[in-house]
Amino acid sequence: MLTSPHAHLASRTPGLMDRLLQRRDDVLDGWRRGLGPDAALLRRSGDGSDPMLHVVDALLADLERSTGDPMIAPETVFAAAVHGSTRRLQAIGMDVVLHEFDVLRHAMNAVLRAISPTPAPPELVARLDFVVTTASLASLRGYHRDEFDALGQWPSTLNDLLRAEDPWKDVRDTPARPQLSP
Numbered sequence: 224m225l226t227s228p229h230a231h232l233a234s235r236t237p238g239l240m241d242r243l244l245q246r247r248d249d250v251l252d253g254w255r256r257g258l259g260p261d262a263a264l265l266r267r268s269g270d271g272s273d274p275m276l277h278v279v280d281a282l283l284a285d286l287e288r289s290t291g292d293p294m295i296a297p298e299t300v301f302a303a304a305v306h307g308s309t310r311r312l313q314a315i316g317m318d319v320v321l322h323e324f325d326v327l328r329h330a331m332n333a334v335l336r337a338i339s340p341t342p343a344p345p346e347l348v349a350r351l352d353f354v355v356t357t358a359s360l361a362s363l364r365g366y367h368r369d370e371f372d373a374l375g376q377w378p379s380t381l382n383d384l385l386r387a388e389d390p391w392k393d394v395r396d397t398p399a400r401p402q403l404s405p
Contacts, residue, residue: 239347242338244283249337251279253330254323261319274306275323278358282331285354286347294389295357300381303358307365320366324359331355353389360384 254275255262265273281302285295310320331351335343364371364380371377 239339239343240287243335244287246334246338247279247283249334250283250327250330251276253333254279254327257326257330258323261322264319265313265315265323274302274309275327277302278306278362279327282354282358286350294387295354295385297385299354299358300361300384303361304365304368304381307362308368309365310362311366311368317363317366320362321359324355324362328352328355350389357384357387 258265278299281296281299285299307320328351332348335347335351361381361384364384368377371380
């Protein structure tokens with residue numbers, strides 16, 4: 224069985240991942256508050272089930288995965304692609320879709336800071352950044368699914384995201400500091 228490159232986070236921060244998962248509703252509340260006026264627009268356009276709920280659940284599950292390949296779980300990519308397709312059907316602008324993911328990143332980091340007795344491990348912060356960034360790309364691709372389908376590129380555009388490597392996978396607690404010359 225493969226081990227996630229982030230599996231060591233659980234041992235370094237006992238309970239932190241569990242507390243983050245338990246605070247899902249706080250993440251969603253922070254996301255809704257952070258949307259400002261866009262929150263009302265999204266409520267008016269929806270049918271009661273917001274696709275961002277599925278994205279958040281997939282992102283949190285992604286952080287718990289025990290395998291390191293692929294770097295992002297297919298469920299996260301697919302939930303985000305459905306999010307984008309849904310927002311387009313709802314006639315929500317791409318600017319709002321991008322704003323949603325920016326706010327989600329801030330909401331997740333705010334909850335992480337609130338539950339961590341010390342600064343969160345840089346690996347976890349970097350991992351959150353990677354999964355939210357990749358999910359936002361999947362959402363934008365879902366938003367333009369019709370165009371990708373017309374070009375025959377829909378499956379390959381998602382496969383590209385599934386093969387994306389986390390650029391922060393080797394981040395460490397303390398970055399090397401350059402030596403100053405006298």
